[in-house]
Amino acid sequence: MMxxxxxxxxxxxxxxxxxxxxxxxxxxxxxxxxxHGRELQFLLHExxxxxxxxxxxxxxxxxxxxxxxxxxAGSTLAEEVFYDANPVGDREAPTYDADADxxxxxxxxxxxxxxxxxRAASSA
Numbered sequence: 001m002m003x004x005x006x007x008x009x010x011x012x013x014x015x016x017x018x019x020x021x022x023x024x025x026x027x028x029x030x031x032x033x034x035x036h037g038r039e040l041q042f043l044l045h046e047x048x049x050x051x052x053x054x055x056x057x058x059x060x061x062x063x064x065x066x067x068x069x070x071x072x073a074g075s076t077l078a079e080e081v082f083y084d085a086n087p088v089g090d091r092e093a094p095t096y097d098a099d100a101d102x103x104x105x106x107x108x109x110x111x112x113x114x115x116x117x118x119r120a121a122s123s124a
Contacts, residue, residue: 029068032079040071 029040044050050067053059092106 029072032075033083034079
């Protein structure tokens with residue numbers, strides 16, 4: 001089990017160093033466009049009680065540094081890759097059509113390429 005924890009830590013550190021030029025050996029939760037670092041700290045340490053969770057048999061092979069590295073890498077991935085993936089869909093929510101029993105997406109979302117703004121309708 002200890003090797004898995006070490007492998008996870010190494011993978012998370014590699015992901016962080018690739019994603020950010022200033023990755024440090026001691027991870028800290030930083031703020032991003034999506035979530036403030038203090039909110040992450042609160043969720044992990046006060047709401048979830050990470051120390052108590054890591055003391056249980058199931059998670060005993062992991063440590064706070066590993067978990068924070070994984071959360072930081074996930075946050076970086078979410079911000080740099082997925083954050084702007086569908087800006088049109090983020091602005092225009094789908095609706096439910098009860099008659100058709102289907103979710104209907106706005107035309108601008110259906111026709112827009114990934115990561116773009118709605119295209120103007122062409123006149124044919």
